[in-house]
Amino acid sequence: MTYRGRFAPTPSGDLHRGSLLTAVASYLDARQADGAWHLRIDDIDPPREVPGAADRIQQQLAAHALHWDGSVQYQSQRHDAYAAAVDMLLASGHAFYCALSRRQLADLGGRHPGPAVAVSPASHSATNTNPNPNTDCAIRLAVPDTPICFTDRLQGRQCLSLGEADGAFVIRRRDKLYAYQLACALDDADQGMTHILRGADLMDSTLRQVHVLDCLGRTRPDYGHLPVLTDSDGNKLSKSAGAAALSPDTSANLYGALRLLALDPPADLAGAPCAEQLAWAIPQWQPARLNNTLTFGVADAP
Structure with missing residues (x-):
């Protein structure tokens, strides 16, 4: 099978060190496999x-x-679509x-119990009245009683009972926007x-997306979840939490990402152009070094 990977950022702000880490890892994974990114x-x-x-974001990449x-x-x-x-x-x-x-x-x-419980918009209690789709409604996907499972490349076997988590989940919102x-x-x-290949913070999302694909009869991709970079309080670096945008020193940014990804780049590569750093890193890429690790603490960051 020809390898096809991707990086899929949300345009809610500039890239930061955590998002660069994911981009670099997914890029190296694709290029080492002679695949498309x-x-x-x-x-x-x-x-x-x-x-x-x-x-x-495109300019930063x-x-x-x-x-x-x-x-x-x-x-x-x-x-x-x-x-x-x-x-x-x-x-x-x-x-x-x-509704x-x-x-x-x-x-x-x-926890949403599923299609057996519809709710009357005029009431605050659950009823068996099927809401009219022309009213103010979301659309939810029913979930199975049995756990959803897949084997993660980095984190091993993953299972989640969606019914015991949040239950049936939204696929189209009340405002008619489609859900992530x-x-x-x-x-x-x-x-x-x-x-x-993406961050471990999206593991629960992956299990829901696997269910979406199963319901549509579509093939599941091969998933791998990388450790996420955290701040001094242990929180994931994120745009919503005000993570700083990447420094204009692109060579330093990339060198730091390679170090976090356990590639141990030589010191003389630190000031090299990004293309040269990536050319060195592609054959060195070993995602197995990141097995069973969910976070990179701020102390790990160069």
Whole structure:
């Protein structure tokens, strides 16, 4: 099978050290396999987007010599595909309309019990009245009673009972925006992604996306979850938490990422151009060195 990987940032801000780490790892994994590495902009949620961030992310990647194959894909251009998938899931009985409010969900213990419980918008209690799809409804995906499982390349066997977690989950929101779990799973399938390498903070999302793919009858990619970079308080570096944008010193940024990825680059590579650092790193890439590790503490960062 020809390797196809991707990096799929959300345009909610510039790249930071944690997002660069994921980009570098997925790039090295693809290039070592003589595969393709694609860029997708996950702009499915306009309220979260920062104007100009998508362009700046592309500029940051190019400045670090992380050159993608083909054209950039945008989730905002895929609404017809998401709508068709939702229609298919509704027709097959996997998905259902839901008028449950946050208060009503809280009254149910925070777990949606599935299509057997529909909620009347005029009531704060669960009923067996099927909500009219023309009313203010979300669309949820029902979940099985048995755990969803897959084998992660880095973290080993992973299982989650979605019913015991949050239950049936949203695939189209009340505001008619498509949810991340649906969009990401469908994009990976439609774009023929064979390998997904991303942060361990997305493990629960992966288990939900695996379920989406199973319901659609689509092939699961091979998943691997990298340790995430944390701050001094142990929190993941993220745009929403105000993580600093990457330094303009691209050579130093990349060298630090290679060190975190357990590649032990030689000292004389520290000031080298990014393309030279990547050329050295591709044959050295050994993701097995990151097995069973979920976080890189701030103390690990160069």
